[in-house]
Amino acid sequence: MANINEININKTKAQMRKGILEFCILLVISKGQAYASDILKELKKANLIVVEGTMYPLLSRLKNSGLLSYDWEESKQGPPRKYYSLTSKGEKFLKELMKVWESLDKSISALIKKFK
Secondary structure, three states, X not given: OOXXXXXXXXXXXXXXXXXXXXXXXXXXXXXOOEEHHHHHHHHHHOOOOOOHHHHHHHHHHXXXXXXXXXXXXXXXXXXXEEEEEEOHHHHHHHHHHHHHHHHHHHHHHHHHHHHO
């Protein structure tokens, strides 16, 4: 049985990952059109394990917010695939998130150095 600290750490880690997941998805898509399974692969390569059940609601929310658009493309194997890309609003939003991330990274790194 896990002790209370392990449970709290796992909850905190999960919340931290959820908080940056949309940002990471936008970063992946910023390199060009992306199919959902390709996005998942890139996130896994970055050690951000995400399950499909989490991914699709996030993609829908980002699309409904006007940050993403998608195109259907025929597949040689199976049904047509939905490829996502950033809208101009999504590109602007991502640039702002990058600024926020860089600022947070700098602040947190400074605190870690100070109190390590």
